[in-house]
Amino acid sequence: MDLFHRHPEHSDTRNGRECRFCSTLDPQFASRRPMDRMVVYKLDDTASAHLTEDGYVKHRIVELMRRQAAIAPAVLQRTA
Numbered sequence: 001m002d003l004f005h006r007h008p009e010h011s012d013t014r015n016g017r018e019c020r021f022c023s024t025l026d027p028q029f030a031s032r033r034p035m036d037r038m039v040v041y042k043l044d045d046t047a048s049a050h051l052t053e054d055g056y057v058k059h060r061i062v063e064l065m066r067r068q069a070a071i072a073p074a075v076l077q078r079t080a
Contacts, residue, residue, distance in 0.1 A: 019059065021045040026062045 016038035036055035043049035
């Protein structure tokens with residue numbers, strides 16, 4: 001028996017997946033680096049679940065753009 005080497009487990013330990021929030025709302029999602037698209041597998045699609053800092057920042061920008069788009073029509077209706 002070889003005591004210095006571990007035996008392969010033959011199991012896939014998945015630790016990341018693409019962020020569904022960013023993939024549906026960010027038109028430039030496909031041009032991101034692959035690591036910037038990924039979030040932790042067991043967490044929700046939030047900015048803090050992203051694996052990289054760039055992914056976090058881009059997720060927050062998409063959230064802010066979404067909020068701004070929701071607020072803009074309400075402001076325009078009140079001023080008309």
